[in-house]
Amino acid sequence: MAEISIRNISKRFDTYEALTDINLDILDQEFMVLLGASGCGKTTLLRIIAGLETASSGEVWIGDRRVDHLPAKDRGISMVFQNYAIFPHLTVADNIGFGLKMAKMDATTMADRIQENAELMHIEQLLSRYSGELSGGQRQRVAVARALAMEPDVILMDEPLSNLDALLRLEMRAELKGVLQRSNTTAIYVTHDQVEAMSLADRVSVMDSGKIVQAADPMELYRSPATHFVAGFIGNPPMNFLKAQLTQSNVWNVAGIEYQGPNTASGDLLCAIRPEDVTLSPTGLPAKILMIEPLGPHLLVTTSIADTAFRAILDLDSHVQVGDQIFLKPILERIRWFDPSSKLAVHA
Amino acid sequence: MNQVGATIKASRMVYLSSIVLLCLWILGPLYLLAVNALSSPETINQFPMSLIPEFDLESLIFFLKFNGMIDALINSIMVAILTMIFSIGLGAPAGYALSRFDFIGKEFFRVMILMTRAFPLPLLALPLAVLFIETGLDDTQIGLSLIHTTLALPFAILITFSLFSGIPRELEEAAWTLGCTRFGAFRCVVLPLILPGITASAIFAFVISWNEVFASAVLTIQNRTLTAFLLQNLDTAPLHLKFAGGFILVIPALIFIFAVRKYLFAMWGISNR
Amino acid sequence: MWSQNKQLPYVLIAPASLFLAVFFLYPFLSVITQAFEHSSSDGYSLKNFQDVFSHWKFSISLENTLLLTAAVVPVQLALALLMATMVNGMTKGRDFVLYIWTIPLGISDLAAGIVWLVIFEQTGFLNSLMMSLGLISQPTPLLTYQNPMMIFVAIALAEIWRATAIMLVILVAGIGLIPKEYYEAASVFGASRWQQFLKVTLPLLRPSLQTALILRVILAFEVFAVVAALGGTLFPVLMGETYTYQFDLLNSGAAAAIALVILGLSIAFTLLILRVLRVPKGVSI
Numbered sequence: 001m002a003e004i005s006i007r008n009i010s011k012r013f014d015t016y017e018a019l020t021d022i023n024l025d026i027l028d029q030e031f032m033v034l035l036g037a038s039g040c041g042k043t044t045l046l047r048i049i050a051g052l053e054t055a056s057s058g059e060v061w062i063g064d065r066r067v068d069h070l071p072a073k074d075r076g077i078s079m080v081f082q083n084y085a086i087f088p089h090l091t092v093a094d095n096i097g098f099g100l101k102m103a104k105m106d107a108t109t110m111a112d113r114i115q116e117n118a119e120l121m122h123i124e125q126l127l128s129r130y131s132g133e134l135s136g137g138q139r140q141r142v143a144v145a146r147a148l149a150m151e152p153d154v155i156l157m158d159e160p161l162s163n164l165d166a167l168l169r170l171e172m173r174a175e176l177k178g179v180l181q182r183s184n185t186t187a188i189y190v191t192h193d194q195v196e197a198m199s200l201a202d203r204v205s206v207m208d209s210g211k212i213v214q215a216a217d218p219m220e221l222y223r224s225p226a227t228h229f230v231a232g233f234i235g236n237p238p239m240n241f242l243k244a245q246l247t248q249s250n251v252w253n254v255a256g257i258e259y260q261g262p263n264t265a266s267g268d269l270l271c272a273i274r275p276e277d278v279t280l281s282p283t284g285l286p287a288k289i290l291m292i293e294p295l296g297p298h299l300l301v302t303t304s305i306a307d308t309a310f311r312a313i314l315d316l317d318s319h320v321q322v323g324d325q326i327f328l329k330p331i332l333e334r335i336r337w338f339d340p341s342s343k344l345a346v347h348a
Numbered sequence: 349m350n351q352v353g354a355t356i357k358a359s360r361m362v363y364l365s366s367i368v369l370l371c372l373w374i375l376g377p378l379y380l381l382a383v384n385a386l387s388s389p390e391t392i393n394q395f396p397m398s399l400i401p402e403f404d405l406e407s408l409i410f411f412l413k414f415n416g417m418i419d420a421l422i423n424s425i426m427v428a429i430l431t432m433i434f435s436i437g438l439g440a441p442a443g444y445a446l447s448r449f450d451f452i453g454k455e456f457f458r459v460m461i462l463m464t465r466a467f468p469l470p471l472l473a474l475p476l477a478v479l480f481i482e483t484g485l486d487d488t489q490i491g492l493s494l495i496h497t498t499l500a501l502p503f504a505i506l507i508t509f510s511l512f513s514g515i516p517r518e519l520e521e522a523a524w525t526l527g528c529t530r531f532g533a534f535r536c537v538v539l540p541l542i543l544p545g546i547t548a549s550a551i552f553a554f555v556i557s558w559n560e561v562f563a564s565a566v567l568t569i570q571n572r573t574l575t576a577f578l579l580q581n582l583d584t585a586p587l588h589l590k591f592a593g594g595f596i597l598v599i600p601a602l603i604f605i606f607a608v609r610k611y612l613f614a615m616w617g618i619s620n621r
Numbered sequence: 622m623w624s625q626n627k628q629l630p631y632v633l634i635a636p637a638s639l640f641l642a643v644f645f646l647y648p649f650l651s652v653i654t655q656a657f658e659h660s661s662s663d664g665y666s667l668k669n670f671q672d673v674f675s676h677w678k679f680s681i682s683l684e685n686t687l688l689l690t691a692a693v694v695p696v697q698l699a700l701a702l703l704m705a706t707m708v709n710g711m712t713k714g715r716d717f718v719l720y721i722w723t724i725p726l727g728i729s730d731l732a733a734g735i736v737w738l739v740i741f742e743q744t745g746f747l748n749s750l751m752m753s754l755g756l757i758s759q760p761t762p763l764l765t766y767q768n769p770m771m772i773f774v775a776i777a778l779a780e781i782w783r784a785t786a787i788m789l790v791i792l793v794a795g796i797g798l799i800p801k802e803y804y805e806a807a808s809v810f811g812a813s814r815w816q817q818f819l820k821v822t823l824p825l826l827r828p829s830l831q832t833a834l835i836l837r838v839i840l841a842f843e844v845f846a847v848v849a850a851l852g853g854t855l856f857p858v859l860m861g862e863t864y865t866y867q868f869d870l871l872n873s874g875a876a877a878a879i880a881l882v883i884l885g886l887s888i889a890f891t892l893l894i895l896r897v898l899r900v901p902k903g904v905s906i
Contacts, residue, residue: 052521052623072524085522089540102527150526367707371721377736377782378724380746384739438637445633448623457634464645465836468843468887470860471880474867475651476644498644505637517623559729561846562860566868575731575846582849587742590850594735601727609720612790 002063002076002153002186003028004049009058011044011210018044020210022058026203031180031187035197035233036207042190043158045207049188050156051075062154073102078152082159084143086131092118092142093127099150117145120179137168144176148183155180157189161196173199194234198222206230224336228270228343231336237275237300240310241338242285244271250348252337255285255306259330262337262348269346272336275300275311280318284329287312289322303328378598385595389588411592416577421596423489424558424574430493431557432550435500436508440546443508448517461502469499470562477567487569495567496557503556504549507611511545512538548611555604559597652884655877669878673866682857683882689773689858690841693780697837698830700781701788706818709796719793725786733783734850738764741775741851764851772852779847784840788833795829796822831898838894839887859883 004026011019019041026032034042047053049060051072060068067075078099087095093114094101100110118124121141131139140160147155160176161169177200180187191197197204198218205215206229214226225231231239244252244259245267252261254271261269278285287303287310294300299314303326312328320326337346387404411417445451446458473495477486485491515538523533564576572580578593585593605612659668673679708719725733740746741763748763763771799822807817823830845860859879867876 050525052524071529072521073527073529077525079522079525081518081522083516083518085516085518087519087522087537089537098523099526102532146526363707363710367711367718370704371718373782374721374724377740380739381736438640441633442637445630449630451627451630454630457638460641464641467645467649468839468860468880468883470843470845471652471863471883472645472648474863474873474876474880475648475655477867478651478873479647494644498641501637501641555727559727559732561729561731562843562864565864575729578731578735579846579849583853590735591739594732594738597729597732598736601729601732602724605724605727606720609716609723612723612726 003030004154004186004188005059005061006045006049007059007061009045009048009055009060011041011048011053012056018210019048019055022210022212024205024212024215026186026188029184029186031177031189031200031202033197033201033204034188034190034207035192035194035204037192037233039209040207041210042192042207046156046158046188046190049154050077050079076153078147078150078155080140080143080147080155080157080160082162084131084136084139084160086134086139086142086146088131090130091127092123092129092131092134095131095142096127096146096149098146103150113149117149120148121145121175136164137172140164140172144179148179148185152185154186154188155183157187159191160189162191162193169196176200195236198234206233223334224345225272226345228272228338231272231338231345235274237311237313239272239274239336240308242271242273242305242308242310243340244269244337255308257285259332259335260348261335262346264339264346266339268340270338270340272338273330274334276313277331277334278312278328280314280320281327281329284327285310287326287328289320289324289326292320292322378602381591381595381598384588384591387588389586408592408595411589411596414589416572420572420574420577423568423571426489427493427496427564427573428554428557430489431496431500432553434493434497435504435553436546436550438497439501439504439549440508442505443510444512446505446509447512461505464498464502470560470566472498473563473566480567487567487571489571492564492567492573493557495563496560497553499560499563500553500556504553507549507552508542508546511542511549515541545611548608551604551608552611555601558600652877652880655873656881659874669874673875673878673882678857678862679879682859682862685856686842686844686859689777689780689844690838692773692777693784694834694837694841696781697785697788698834700785701792701833704785704789705792705796706822708793723786723790725783726790728783729846730783730844731846731850733779734847737775737779737782737847738850741771764855769855772856775851776848776856779851780841780844783847784837787840788837791829791833791836792826795826799825827898827900831894831900834894834898835891838890842883842886842890 004024006022006024006026009019009022010017022041022045024032034045036042044053048055048068051067051070051074055068058068059066062075062077072079087098090098096117097110097114100113105113114127115124118127121144123138123141123145126134126138126142131142134142140163143160147157161172164172173196189197189200198221201218203215203217204221206213206221208229214221214230216224216226221230221234225234225239228241232241242254244254244261246264246269247253247258250260250263251258252269252271259271261271285305287305289301289303290309291302292299293302294316298316299318299320301312301314301320303310303312305328310328314320337348338344339346385408389406389410412421442457446454476495480486480488480491485494519537519541520533523537524530528536559575561575561579564573565579568576574593574597578585578590578597582590654665656669657665657667659666659672661668704722708715708722711718728736742748764775803821803825804817807821812820843860844858845864848856848858848861859882863876863879863883866872866879
């Protein structure tokens with residue numbers, strides 16, 4: 001069983017607090033993504049799980065073993081690095097088999113294992129090449145094959161796709177998802193790309209400034225973000241926020257229109273609406289069009305509602321022009337509310 | 349159009365001929381030395397000198413047969429080899445530490461290394477001569493190689509520092525996740541990759557020792573090195589002896605610089621840091 | 622895992638540190654103390670310095686050393702700059718030319734002296750050349766006490782030939798660090814090649830110029846074997862005097878005193894160069 005338990009992990013570099021009291025439980029064979037911007041601590045957390053960094057305090061458990069004092073080689077983990085870390089002086093075959101050689105596996109089993117994993121990553125024709133002769137995408141496949149060949153309990157991946165160009169990233173993402181679903185490994189994947197996170201993960205832990213802000217499956221993060229930060233981070237283009245004033249109990253005034261909302265005592269809230277959750281209609285939020293960007297399948301329209309920027313996704317055949325005064329009607333069930341001071345979601 | 353073309357062509361001619369001239373400036377004197385070394389003693393003392401060597405090995409043979417010359421050659425080689433081993437053996441671990449770790453005293457150590465290059469190092473031979481007499485190291489190959497190591501060690505440290513810094517930490521980390529111990533990762537991943545560079549810096553240390561004059565002259569009496577031997581015989585030796593000696597001094601240098609030419613700029617360029 | 626074993630870095634630098642403490646710090650301090658100890662009295666005194674300064678050879682050797690440095694180093698700087706710039710513009714043949722130009726790096730100063738002896742010796746190539754040009758009718762001894770100028774020229778030439786490569790390598794490495802975009806931007810804004818050299822190359826080369834100059838000047842004060850080969854006792858220099866005091870006259874105190882003079886000169890000029898060529902804080906490529 002390879003479930004992972006991270007308990008009260010904190011990490012300090014001199015005076016800089018990189019991680020503060022992290023608690024996370026990852027299920028066996030779950031695909032967990034650590035998502036956040038640069039500097040949020042996600043890579044530090046991954047390296048602590050791997051054994052490449054030591055936490056300042058806290059415990060890491062893999063299965064029923066406490067591992068935080070063990071070196072990387074004794075934790076039953078395998079890792080794919082952002083820059084692939086393929087050994088330049090070894091062939092692809094020797095790279096894939098490196099860990100197997102260290103484990104003193106016999107030659108025949110090793111050769112079979114290497115072949116198997118090379119075929120899995122579609123690089124069996126590259127086995128005798130060296131890394132200098134490979135493209136970025138090919139090197140990335142070697143890195144994954146090398147990690148999988150170890151048949152680890154846990155596979156850790158540090159932004160493995162971020163150095164690939166856009167099209168390749170798309171292909172590799174699908175391939176990785178397939179490969180990892182079929183293997184019986186628990187996976188922890190670090191990325192700053194929320195599209196990657198949403199498409200690959202069973203669950204996503206959104207991190208900010210050394211803390212886990214929300215850990216949930218992608219749909220829940222998308223539909224019910226727990227904080228202002230998550231709401232703005234997930235989804236592209238990001239969620240819009242409008243100021244709302246309480247008029248009566250449960251009723252809030254948003255840019256002149258009244259909507260049903262939470263029942264709270266304080267007089268101010270932030271009303272959050274996704275760009276894709278509004279439609280052009282004769283009545284609704286009054287918006288003045290500032291810019292129109294045709295994005296292929298739809299229009300990204302930047303408007304101003306009550307002096308606040310508001311982005312909307314509209315159909316390609318909406319006949320609108322810059323400067324038009326239009327009305328946007330939100331899908332009522334999808335409106336979310338946030339407290340402007342605590343930044344937490346407030347439930348209606 | 350023609351005028352512009354002509355000017356460009358003219359300046360290009362000047363550029364190219366300057367390069368050729370400078371190459372001849374370097375190679376010319378070496379050629380003349382070779383001519384002399386490869387001529388018989390009589391030809392050397394003749395006048396005027398011919399520009400074409402006789403390919404007569406008499407001078408060289410005379411040189412090698414000269415009393416104590418073979419011993420001096422062997423001494424030079426042995427001292428250089430010892431210097432090579434010491435400077436890499438002491439310098440490589442320090443270079444690795446500087447490139448991989450942050451520790452208190454790191455800046456101080458780096459500054460100290462740079463400062464040693466600022467000091468006229470051959471002068472160290474003076475007090476060390478006394479120390480060596482007391483400890484019995486005087487006039488030994490080991491004794492001299494220790495001084496030469498002092499000359500070569502700062503280079504060795506800075507060069508290996510640069511070499512190790514060129515190897516991403518991630519390679520070692522990957523090896524750790526694949527079952528290597530710390531030393532195992534170093535042995536299996538780092539070492540193969542820096543071997544060419546370390547070899548180059550070892551050769552560089554060899555050359556530094558081979559060429560060194562002052563300390564060798566001061567510290568060796570019975571077991572003279574080639575440089576000490578030549579220096580001490582400058583006044584008395586006949587011409588063909590000096591020339592043959594110079595020639596033998598120069599040949600290894602030519603080969604060595606050719607062997608390490610790829611690394612020269614990494615090595616000396618580090619002095620910028 | 623990098624921070625796991627806190628002692629490891631210290632263990633790794635210990636051998637080198639210990640070695641340098643014994644073989645550098647100790648003799649360094651020893652030379653300093655020896656310079657102030659004289660056989661005629663106990664305790665410290667300046668007698669060694671008095672002995673050395675009052676000797677007629679001292680002022681000559683000091684003068685010679687400084688003169689040689691002043692004559693040779695600027696020429697080498699200009700030459701090295703020229704060569705570095707030329708090589709920077711080369712594509713084909715660059716490696717070959719650089720190899721040839723850096724050959725002198727591997728040549729001992731003694732060997733360099735002997736190489737130029739071949740040319741300047743009485744029956745040497747310079748005389749042969751002049752004979753074939755009809756300038757002289759018989760070989761004239763060039764390197765004698767009657768021709769101090771000749772000896773100086775010979776030594777200067779040998780030094781320029783030998784040691785320019787030291788500066789060249791540092792400057793080439795430094796020029797290589799300057800991104801091409803700066804030259805492109807300069808030429809877009811109308812700068813000629815010469816202006817680009819003055820306004821882009823030289824300023825950005827300051828750290829390398831600093832290093833190259835300091836290194837070369839310090840080495841220039843140590844000049845020894847080249848002089849011995851070409852001039853013998855006819856051209857006294859500081860390092861040569863140190864050798865004579867130590868080895869021939871067996872006077873360690875005096876040798877140490879001159880050694881300190883050389884050291885003092887090195888430090889003084891290093892500070893001077895650092896000041897004149899100082900790089901403003903925050904300026905980097």
